[in-house]
Amino acid sequence: MPSHSPAPLISLTWTDHVTGTKGYLVVDRLVRGVSSGGLRMRKGCTLAEVTGLAQGMTMKEALHFDADDTLARYVPLGGAKGGIDCDPRDPAAYGVLVRFLRALRPYVENVWTTGEDLGLGQDLVDRAAEEAGLVSTVQAVYPLLEDEREARRRLSDAFAVTVGGIGLDELAGGCGVAESTLAALDRAGVAHSGTRVSLQGLGTMGGATARFLSEAGLTVVAVADVKGTIANPAGLDVEALLAARDAHGAVERGALRAEDQELPGDAWLGADAEILVPAAVSYAVDAVNQASIRARWVVEAANMPVLPEAEALLVERGITVLPDVVVNSATNAWWWWTLFGDVGPDAEEAFRHIRRSMRILVDRVLERAAADGCTPRAAAHALATDRLPVMADRFGWYG
Structure with missing residues (x-):
């Protein structure tokens, strides 16, 4: 991982008052005041694991940043990740998830956009977020949107699209x-x-x-x-x-x-x-x-x-x-391409954009x-290292 900062911007450990379960949030970097990274749930999840994943998210975002693309509406965000040390099959897991999101609500509302990851499906995360009092798990990015209502409708429509039952x-x-x-x-x-x-x-x-x-x-x-x-x-x-x-x-x-x-x-x-x-x-x-x-x-x-x-x-x-x-x-990029309007709620359009973007990135x-x-891996790190200072110059280290 490039040494763009000596330590994550935010690193915290949460303890569930009901079960004693540990949960973690690491915000590695902010861009325009916002970070992006999913929430995973697995038995044995650690702070070190979540830290590494957050650093990886910073790289993923940087690798999708093209300083010369003036037509792209999505500007890559900072990297973050959440994790809960719990077996998602445990009957108590859903309650733990709700309490975790409720406790971390100020971060989700303001700096951390999140979604499904290992052990958690998006439907379950959305249901728990609503119960925790959140408008959305990506609401921190809403102030960056040109038309929030239209963007939310577009993403909702995209989530309703199925191809072959998936x-x-x-x-x-x-x-x-x-x-x-x-x-x-x-x-x-x-x-x-x-x-x-x-x-x-x-x-x-x-x-x-x-x-x-x-x-x-x-x-x-x-x-x-x-x-x-x-x-x-x-x-x-x-x-x-x-x-x-x-x-x-x-x-x-x-x-x-x-x-x-x-x-x-x-x-x-x-x-x-x-x-x-x-x-x-x-x-x-x-x-x-x-x-x-x-x-x-x-x-x-x-x-x-x-x-x-x-x-x-x-x-x-x-x-x-x-x-x-x-x-x-x-996965992460498609959310933002859709929300910001680079692609519409259409499967073939989404697949074309994903294939074109990923082929360019892999070839590079x-x-x-x-x-x-x-x-x-070393080449990807080098490319991200090249791009992070450009992002910092344009948007600042912390938004």
Whole structure:
């Protein structure tokens, strides 16, 4: 992460007075007085994790900043993140979520725009926010809008759009991950057809990524969820698996075909595939289990899924890691493109904008990596480092 500041602007720990559960908010940076970053809920979530995620959000925003684009209405924001150390399946989890948002209401109202992340769907976050007395989880950005009423209507309409039974808001991020993958394949001269994919996670990000890659002609040969790995060397029926998911992305095994195999949970790592997509949890790939990976590319659809020591070992083995700050950034960007009016509440328009923007960004990162002789992650950091001072000069460090 670029050393743009010695410490986050805001870092706080909340303790639930009912359950003792810990929650965290880190605002790494403000731009025009506002920051952006989702709220996750998982058992074991820590302040250090949330801090790293907030720094990553600063990078994602900076990577989508183009100082020369005078037509763009969306101006990237600062980076932030929230996290709650709780199992989202715990019966007490919803009450914890409501109390967290109620306690942090002044931050959500004024400086932190947030939304769904690991363990939390947008519908649940919106319901809890309303119960906590919030107008919206993105209301801090309203003063920056030209026409707040029209912008809110546009975003609401976009969230009502579905494609093949899945909401546009759930598909946007996966579209970006898939396009990042396709851009890497194209630069390497690798055909889409016949390229195999293994994914960890079939939730919002993993499910959408699987759909778009399958539609592009790739073959999904393995998918892992909380119950284990589902595999088929000839290819899984992605649409059938998506239709058989529960609210947490777990697949009902009754939907499997006779030729589909049920394997241990970590079998996705060593699948015979060119593309490996960790799309579920942070820290999924460590220095030990990375030895199982046979893929040519690891595409980080989740936030921080590959530990630094694991990435160094993968690079030594000639495996390229496409970093989270690049490939999964379309989820956040799509919200703002829609709210600010760069795209309308239309799926095809949104997908075109996402594909164009992500391909430009991935190409730029890979070109920088080739020119500097470094990893794509280091190249992304370098690009963000170049852009942050320009943003600071234009908007100030703290808004």
